[in-house]
Amino acid sequence: MEKKEESLCKYDLSNNIQLIIGDALDSNFKTKFNMIYLDPPFNSKRNYTLNYKNNLGFKDKWTDIDYENFISKIVDKMYSILTDDGTLFFHISSSGMFIPEKVLRKKFKFVEPIFWKKCRSKNNVKKKLGSTIDIIFKCNKKAKSKFNLTYQKKDSVYLQKSFNNKDDFGNYALGHLVTEKTKKGYMYTVNINGRIFNPKSGWRIKKTQLDLLIEENRVHIPKKKEAKLYKKIYLSENPGKRCTDLWDDIHSISQGKELRKYPTSKPIKLLERLITISTDEHDLVYDPMCGSGTTGEACYNLNRKCIMNDINNDVISIIKSRFNNKIKS
Numbered sequence: 001m002e003k004k005e006e007s008l009c010k011y012d013l014s015n016n017i018q019l020i021i022g023d024a025l026d027s028n029f030k031t032k033f034n035m036i037y038l039d040p041p042f043n044s045k046r047n048y049t050l051n052y053k054n055n056l057g058f059k060d061k062w063t064d065i066d067y068e069n070f071i072s073k074i075v076d077k078m079y080s081i082l083t084d085d086g087t088l089f090f091h092i093s094s095s096g097m098f099i100p101e102k103v104l105r106k107k108f109k110f111v112e113p114i115f116w117k118k119c120r121s122k123n124n125v126k127k128k129l130g131s132t133i134d135i136i137f138k139c140n141k142k143a144k145s146k147f148n149l150t151y152q153k154k155d156s157v158y159l160q161k162s163f164n165n166k167d168d169f170g171n172y173a174l175g176h177l178v179t180e181k182t183k184k185g186y187m188y189t190v191n192i193n194g195r196i197f198n199p200k201s202g203w204r205i206k207k208t209q210l211d212l213l214i215e216e217n218r219v220h221i222p223k224k225k226e227a228k229l230y231k232k233i234y235l236s237e238n239p240g241k242r243c244t245d246l247w248d249d250i251h252s253i254s255q256g257k258e259l260r261k262y263p264t265s266k267p268i269k270l271l272e273r274l275i276t277i278s279t280d281e282h283d284l285v286y287d288p289m290c291g292s293g294t295t296g297e298a299c300y301n302l303n304r305k306c307i308m309n310d311i312n313n314d315v316i317s318i319i320k321s322r323f324n325n326k327i328k329s
């Protein structure tokens, strides 16, 4: 269905995903959004096309003053349509982060950078350091905003090194049971087959909890006389490592399996992680400069509602074909 409204063209891509064509600065919403992903032109002083044969793309040549003006206006607008516990993610190259960071810190109380290592190497760059990092500023109005813990896969070398103990239930790593030397824990003595364990700084858990772990054979008993007891953490039960602010496990489209549909389009996994961290099912997401519609597809996969917007008419067919394929499959 296509509707014309106040010079903006609207397309329903599925029940919960909509595309608007027009300037994001002209958009008007009565509702507020739980998450906004803003991936604007980066002020890279060049124009983007899909390839040398194809003009499909957008312009990115500005003076710094014009760019700062544009970013200030769009950030003000996004702030006004973000829920109080919502998150704005602002995506920018590391070389272009200065102006957006200045603008974002003026507006938002909490601004934390996520460092996305988008590619492994830049062997084609010889006269300067190859840039492999994009910054995604996570911006919140309140300290207690909506936040869901997510996990990254652990590095295989790390896994081999850490989960190097084995029993009948599989490989396991060692979790601390004894309190750090600088703190005082629960003070009690444990007797396992006549061996006494009585750490000077105490235990991290209560005696009843440790007794239960021993009964369940979940305590690693060291061979060395003076060594400590540890909790067994099985590899099979391990969800991965908690996401930090360094993301080095998602590759840019040029180095991954996804097909590039639009210059500067971002990988679906990146958007899925941002959405998972900041929203729950059925929440409402907005992407004011959506390009090829990665955010919409990620929302579709994760059962979130989404409104996307772009000023460039070229994106209509790209996004429509993306959704037609999605809905067919």
Ligand SMILES: C[S@@+](CC[C@H](N)C(=O)[O-])C[C@H]1O[C@@H](n2cnc3c(N)ncnc32)[C@H](O)[C@@H]1O
Binding pocket: 022, 023, 024, 025, 039, 040, 041, 042, 057, 058, 262, 263, 264, 265, 266, 267, 288, 289, 290, 291, 292, 293, 294, 295, 309, 310, 311, 312
């Ligand atoms: C970096 S690209 C976004 C890429 C997108 N995240 C993806 O995965 O394909 C930036 C987009 O901003 C759009 N844009 C630039 N100025 C705009 C404006 N004032 N309103 C809406 N869209 C705009 C451009 O047309 C371009 O598609």
